[in-house]
Amino acid sequence: MKKKLEISKILFTIGMLVLSFFFLVPLIWMMSAAFKFEKDVMVFPIQWIPKDWNLVENFKAVWMAEIPFYKFYFNSIKLATIQTLSTLIFSSMAAFAFSKLQFKGRDFVFALVLSFMIIPEQATLVPRFLLIKWLGLYNTHEGLILMGLFSIYFTFLMRQYMLGISNEYIEAAKLDGAGYFTIYWKLILPLCKPILATAGIIKFIWIWNDYQGPLIFLINKELYPITLGLQLFKDDFADNFAVLMMASLSAIVPLVIIFIIMQKQVIKGIALGGVKG
Amino acid sequence: MENKVIKTGLPVKYVHKKIFWTDRRKEGFFGWLFLLPELIGILLLYLFPLIFSLVLSFSEWNLVGGLSSIHFAGFDNFLKLFQDEKVIMALKNNFLFTIFTVPIGMFLAIILAVIIHTKVYMSSYFKIAFFIPYISSIIAIGAVWSALFHPSLGPINQFLAGLGIENPPMWLASPKTSLISIIIITIWAGIGYQIIIYLSSLSSIPEELYEAASIDGASQLQQFFKITLPLLGPTNVFLFITLLIGSFKVFDLIAFLTQGGPNNSSTVIVFRIYEEGFQQFNMGYASAISWLLFIIVGIITLISWKLQKRFVHS
Numbered sequence: 001m002k003k004k005l006e007i008s009k010i011l012f013t014i015g016m017l018v019l020s021f022f023f024l025v026p027l028i029w030m031m032s033a034a035f036k037f038e039k040d041v042m043v044f045p046i047q048w049i050p051k052d053w054n055l056v057e058n059f060k061a062v063w064m065a066e067i068p069f070y071k072f073y074f075n076s077i078k079l080a081t082i083q084t085l086s087t088l089i090f091s092s093m094a095a096f097a098f099s100k101l102q103f104k105g106r107d108f109v110f111a112l113v114l115s116f117m118i119i120p121e122q123a124t125l126v127p128r129f130l131l132i133k134w135l136g137l138y139n140t141h142e143g144l145i146l147m148g149l150f151s152i153y154f155t156f157l158m159r160q161y162m163l164g165i166s167n168e169y170i171e172a173a174k175l176d177g178a179g180y181f182t183i184y185w186k187l188i189l190p191l192c193k194p195i196l197a198t199a200g201i202i203k204f205i206w207i208w209n210d211y212q213g214p215l216i217f218l219i220n221k222e223l224y225p226i227t228l229g230l231q232l233f234k235d236d237f238a239d240n241f242a243v244l245m246m247a248s249l250s251a252i253v254p255l256v257i258i259f260i261i262m263q264k265q266v267i268k269g270i271a272l273g274g275v276k277g
Numbered sequence: 278m279e280n281k282v283i284k285t286g287l288p289v290k291y292v293h294k295k296i297f298w299t300d301r302r303k304e305g306f307f308g309w310l311f312l313l314p315e316l317i318g319i320l321l322l323y324l325f326p327l328i329f330s331l332v333l334s335f336s337e338w339n340l341v342g343g344l345s346s347i348h349f350a351g352f353d354n355f356l357k358l359f360q361d362e363k364v365i366m367a368l369k370n371n372f373l374f375t376i377f378t379v380p381i382g383m384f385l386a387i388i389l390a391v392i393i394h395t396k397v398y399m400s401s402y403f404k405i406a407f408f409i410p411y412i413s414s415i416i417a418i419g420a421v422w423s424a425l426f427h428p429s430l431g432p433i434n435q436f437l438a439g440l441g442i443e444n445p446p447m448w449l450a451s452p453k454t455s456l457i458s459i460i461i462i463t464i465w466a467g468i469g470y471q472i473i474i475y476l477s478s479l480s481s482i483p484e485e486l487y488e489a490a491s492i493d494g495a496s497q498l499q500q501f502f503k504i505t506l507p508l509l510g511p512t513n514v515f516l517f518i519t520l521l522i523g524s525f526k527v528f529d530l531i532a533f534l535t536q537g538g539p540n541n542s543s544t545v546i547v548f549r550i551y552e553e554g555f556q557q558f559n560m561g562y563a564s565a566i567s568w569l570l571f572i573i574v575g576i577i578t579l580i581s582w583k584l585q586k587r588f589v590h591s
Binding site: 008009010012013016020023024026027029030033041042044045046090091093094096097098101102103104106109113116118119120121122123124125126127128129130131146147149150152155180181184205208209211212215216226227230231233234241244245247248249251252255256259260263266267270271 | 301304305307308309310311312314315316318319321322323324325326327329330333340392393396397398399401402403404405406407408409410411412413414415416417418420421422423424425427430431432435436439465470473474477522525526528529532533547550551554555560563564567568570571574575578579
């Protein structure tokens with residue numbers, strides 16, 4: 001009985017290996033194309049392992065282009081880092097007030113804040129665009145950053161987490177003479193590390209992959225993040241798939257590395273609130 | 278009051294402060310202080326835009342004409358919505374997009390998740406493998422598929438030609454197949470998310486249920502339909518709603534790959550907002566389309582809250 005089960009497990013594993021290979025074929029093809037000469041990219045049957053390697057030239061074409069790819073990288077890292085940190089701070093501050101401080105109207109305000117989650121981000125693009133324009137922040141990173149300084153959803157998640165922290169800690173700290181800022185910064189935040197890590201990674205990935213925001217709020221190519229940079233490569237290298245695939249590969253690699261290193265947190269975070277909205 | 282000063286021997290100012298600054302007041306003050314940044318943000322980026330967009334939706338205004346060219350238009354924008362062929366096309370495409378991506382994605386994901394959960398070795402490898410497209414930038418994914426789907430040179434059509442198919446589909450380049458191409462990419466890129474969600478709730482089903490069932494002689498298929506599927510009920514509802522709402526917000530792939538074309542064959546609501554608002558600068562009309570989106574998503578969300586409540590209570 002046991003042995004039979006094992007055999008079926010082996011067969012399933014082999015079947016799934018084949019399936020996962022076919023599933024990943026587009027990405028394998030991308031890598032292989034990124035390493036080739038353009039003339040070999042669309043040759044059929046496909047040369048999975050290139051006969052002639054053009055890795056260095058393709059890499060140069062992407063990373064030393066008219067607007068080099070590292071600029072897009074830098075912009076993406078800047079945008080994602082600032083918005084991630086500010087979201088962690090502002091949302092955890094609000095979560096602290098919503099979960100640990102008692103005052104009149106608190107729960108009403110919390111319900112009101114949550115109700116704004118129903119509004120799809122895209123439905124308010126027009127007025128937010130006008131607002132940013134009137135503030136003089138159109139076509140600046142600041143304008144784009146302003147859009148993502150906090151997140152209602154993470155406020156909600158962090159509040160849930162903080163509710164699980166015993167109030168006795170806070171009472172003890174108060175008796176020791178700690179003020180509310182000290183309690184928040186020195187006591188609550190360290191206890192919230194797991195949820196902060198999860199929220200931080202997810203927010204970072206969202207911003208890194210954001211296309212719509214930069215498309216609407218930026219026009220200067222020097223300010224583009226990676227997603228819009230890829231758009232430029234698609235327009236400029238419409239006939240050079242080797243270079244386009246190298247650019248795509250360059251955009252994907254950091255995320256795959258983050259994912260493999262921090263698999264558990266990423267998966268937990270995605271399960272909590274993976275779909276951007 | 279003066280009595281008190283005499284009693285405590287403290288200056289009036291201090292006593293006033295002491296009475297006013299109670300622990301409760303202090304806690305309330307800090308409560309609002311901690312909320313302040315987020316409340317300002319919500320006022321600026323949620324409440325104001327919401328009201329402003331409602332005002333705009335009743336006006337006709339092209340940004341190019343400056344602020345002075347704005348004027349009240351009554352219900353014109355909303356009447357126009359239902360005669361706008363592109364909007365009707367967009368609604369139809371959103372609907373088709375939902376009908377194909379949501380059930381097919383969920384169906385494939387549930388099968389793959391059950392297999393990965395119990396039936397294979399190296400399950401963590403499979404988690405990663407199916408998840409990588411989801412974590413990758415959808416724009417980079419789109420760039421890859423634009424090459425794969427290339428009508429004459431692309432590997433997919435060369436493969437089909439190799440099989441002897443004479444007129445392979447033009448994929449993204451043809452009005453007949455542009456939407457279905459976007460749907461294929463979406464399912465492929467999104468299935469990792471759905472597998473992860475299913476896996477996390479599969480792991481909370483107690484093993485004993487299956488052991489007891491197999492002692493009673495239930496087949497694997499029976500176990501799936503009698504144990505797994507019913508216990509996944511709340512997850513199914515959650516995923517269905519999340520994907521449903523998400524599918525009405527679809528934009529990135531379409532803007533990047535087809536610009537809603539060819540011939541509006543792949544246009545969707547959000548792309549119509551983008552087209553009217555940020556290519557034609559018709560801010561009034563774009564706001565009216567935005568409200569259409571808001572109402573659709575709002576109705577789905579409200580229904581889903583009701584549904585989820587029922588599932589939690591039952």
